[in-house]
Amino acid sequence: MSHGDAAIEVEQLVREFRKGPRAVDGIDLAVSPGEIYGFLGPNGAGKSTTVLMLTTLLPPTSGRATVGGFDIVRQGSQVRSTIGAALQEAALDPILTGREHLLLQATLQGIGRTERTGRADALLVRVGLTEAADRRVGGYSGGMKRRLDLALALVHGPRILFLDEPTTGLDPQSRAALWEEVARLAHDEGMTVFLTTQYLEEADVLADRVGIIDHGTIVAEGTPAQLKAEIGSPSVEVSPVDADADNRLAELLAGFGPPTRNGRGSVTVQLPGGEAQLADIVRALDQADLRMASLQLHQPSLDDVFLAKTGRKLEGTGDPPVDDDQPAATGRPGRRRRGR
Amino acid sequence: MTISPPRPVGPGAGVVGAEPSSAPGLVAQVAAVGRRSVTRTLRQRGLLIFPLVFPLILFAINGSSLSAATKIPGFPTSNYRDFALALVFIQGSLFVSISAGTDLARDIETGFFNRLALTPLRGEALLIGQLGGAFVLACIEAVVYLLVGIATGVVIASGVAGVVVLMALSILIAFGFASLGALLALRFGTGEAVQAIFPLLFVSLFLSSSSLPRNLIKVNWFREVATYNPMSYLIEGVRSLIITGWDARALALGFGFAALLVLITLALANAAMKSRLVRT
Numbered sequence: 001m002s003h004g005d006a007a008i009e010v011e012q013l014v015r016e017f018r019k020g021p022r023a024v025d026g027i028d029l030a031v032s033p034g035e036i037y038g039f040l041g042p043n044g045a046g047k048s049t050t051v052l053m054l055t056t057l058l059p060p061t062s063g064r065a066t067v068g069g070f071d072i073v074r075q076g077s078q079v080r081s082t083i084g085a086a087l088q089e090a091a092l093d094p095i096l097t098g099r100e101h102l103l104l105q106a107t108l109q110g111i112g113r114t115e116r117t118g119r120a121d122a123l124l125v126r127v128g129l130t131e132a133a134d135r136r137v138g139g140y141s142g143g144m145k146r147r148l149d150l151a152l153a154l155v156h157g158p159r160i161l162f163l164d165e166p167t168t169g170l171d172p173q174s175r176a177a178l179w180e181e182v183a184r185l186a187h188d189e190g191m192t193v194f195l196t197t198q199y200l201e202e203a204d205v206l207a208d209r210v211g212i213i214d215h216g217t218i219v220a221e222g223t224p225a226q227l228k229a230e231i232g233s234p235s236v237e238v239s240p241v242d243a244d245a246d247n248r249l250a251e252l253l254a255g256f257g258p259p260t261r262n263g264r265g266s267v268t269v270q271l272p273g274g275e276a277q278l279a280d281i282v283r284a285l286d287q288a289d290l291r292m293a294s295l296q297l298h299q300p301s302l303d304d305v306f307l308a309k310t311g312r313k314l315e316g317t318g319d320p321p322v323d324d325d326q327p328a329a330t331g332r333p334g335r336r337r338r339g340r
Numbered sequence: 341m342t343i344s345p346p347r348p349v350g351p352g353a354g355v356v357g358a359e360p361s362s363a364p365g366l367v368a369q370v371a372a373v374g375r376r377s378v379t380r381t382l383r384q385r386g387l388l389i390f391p392l393v394f395p396l397i398l399f400a401i402n403g404s405s406l407s408a409a410t411k412i413p414g415f416p417t418s419n420y421r422d423f424a425l426a427l428v429f430i431q432g433s434l435f436v437s438i439s440a441g442t443d444l445a446r447d448i449e450t451g452f453f454n455r456l457a458l459t460p461l462r463g464e465a466l467l468i469g470q471l472g473g474a475f476v477l478a479c480i481e482a483v484v485y486l487l488v489g490i491a492t493g494v495v496i497a498s499g500v501a502g503v504v505v506l507m508a509l510s511i512l513i514a515f516g517f518a519s520l521g522a523l524l525a526l527r528f529g530t531g532e533a534v535q536a537i538f539p540l541l542f543v544s545l546f547l548s549s550s551s552l553p554r555n556l557i558k559v560n561w562f563r564e565v566a567t568y569n570p571m572s573y574l575i576e577g578v579r580s581l582i583i584t585g586w587d588a589r590a591l592a593l594g595f596g597f598a599a600l601l602v603l604i605t606l607a608l609a610n611a612a613m614k615s616r617l618v619r620t
Contacts, residue, residue, distance in 0.1 A: 092450075
């Protein structure tokens with residue numbers, strides 16, 4: 001990507017707090033128009049500080065950044081008119097209704113009186129809050145608040161959207177719904193999305209590219225597939241129907257790589273040749289007349305990437321429970337290849 | 341609960357490439373923020389009732405228990421309630437400061453303030469608009485206190501015109517204290533900081549001429565403190581309209597200190613708003 005075309009461009013951005021460490025320590029990144037950029041890291045890594053700087057709410061200590069082509073320090077008001085932002089924790093007034101929030105936001109964004117109502121209605125439909133529109137936000141669920149938060153960020157038709165941990169604390173269904181909407185904004189409407197998250201799954205499912213930040217510096221960057229490919233090959237775990245057949249199974253799988261016994265009869269083997277070797281394994285098992293109870297392909301995860309880059313595991317710092325019945329766990333919502 | 345399937349939306353409704361909009365004028369910004377502030381105040385009935393009821397309870401207690409004070413030679417009225425009603429207005433104003441400050445502090449704590457900061461909203465508009473709810477609360481208080489006072493036998497010596505001036509003065513005082521609440525909220529960013537000032541204000545209220553006219557306070561140090569305490573002149577301005585009629589000196593001092601309070605707290609709050617509303 002040519003940096004001159006970037007929707008977000010950051011060079012050596014630093015933010016130091018008094019009596020504290022550098023929250024952001026010289027990061028560089030570039031986000032293409034229409035891209036979903038996942039900014040992944042544990043709590044305190046510098047994600048939110050970066051977002052606050054890019055949204056003009058916190059001046060950087062040094063470095064430079066442009067958002068939508070505008071300098072975040074010298075052209076703050078232009079940046080703000082270009083972006084929408086849903087910052088950490090849905091910042092809503094529990095006393096007001098959802099519709100009142102949208103009308104207030106539309107008014108402050110300078111949208112004309114005649115257009116406000118229609119725009120608020122359309123956004124309420126869009127985020128599925130029509131029925132709850134005239135109820136006070138204090139009675140909304142976490143998912144509803146997050147969706148209203150998203151609608152508020154969209155009121156003035158921004159080109160670039162900042163979402164700071166948008167699904168923290170949400171149940172799997174609400175999370176999946178929000179992912180669906182974010183994916184649609186980027187892939188159907190060409191909106192650039194800068195998304196911070198501490199959830200591996202969220203970055204993996206939603207982001208076109210991921211930047212991993214730790215202690216204020218970006219330790220890895222690339223597509224999720226690239227990052228995972230950098231650190232190793234997939235593995236396959238085979239469980240025979242007959243648990244006593246594990247010796248034969250291990251012997252057979254040794255032809256593909258060093259086997260590892262997992263107990264309960266299952267055996268795992270790395271696939272240095274990638275997923276293509278899976279068919280060979282199935283054929284070999286068939287020829288040896290070894291019946292399988294299950295066969296599972298394990299891809300390296302972003303947690304493995306984080307571990308490889310930082311020496312620590314990100315998993316367990318707040319990753320949400322995965323519900324296998326949710327669409328979010330099974331694929332990338334609204335995923336489309338774009339000719340970039 | 342799920343989000344509706346993708347569908348076309350209305351013109352420019354949050355879609356990329358919507359018509360750019362221009363920043364609204366200062367008046368429109370103040371009106372929008374003020375409308376929210378007023379809505380919040382009117383919907384939180386619990387917060388409305390306490391500032392209304394507490395000063396009236398004290399009024400009822402003082403009105404009966406301190407009535408003997410009217411026997412002191414030189415006491416300006418034979419009905420202690422005439423004397424005590426002014427204190428009710430000032431106490432109500434102190435509650436307004438808490439209400440206004442706490443609302444703003446809550447916005448800062450919850451991040452709503454940052455949401456507003458991302459719009460073209462000007463700091464002055466946010467400050468004045470936020471005080472809109474305090475203004476409404478002050479108006480409601482003034483009307484209720486006046487009605488209760490009249491219903492319990494208080495006679496407003498300055499007449500109907502005096503009632504109007506009394507309301508104007510009490511609202512001005514309330515606005516000054518509301519600005520103080522806003523200043524603390526903006527300076528410290530927490531509701532606790534706003535509430536911490538309340539006891540201090542209450543103490544300063546009792547170290548004034550709230551219970552006795554200054555010339556009847558026998559303890560020298562107390563009389564000195566009351567004389568230098570601006571709270572005395574706010575109370576005496578209100579009280580003069582109830583008891584004396586048209587006392588130019590008391591009114592000038594009352595309005596003067598109230599205006600000074602508004603100017604100082606509003607200027608400091610505006611400066612604090614600029615620091616708090618850090619946008620590049």
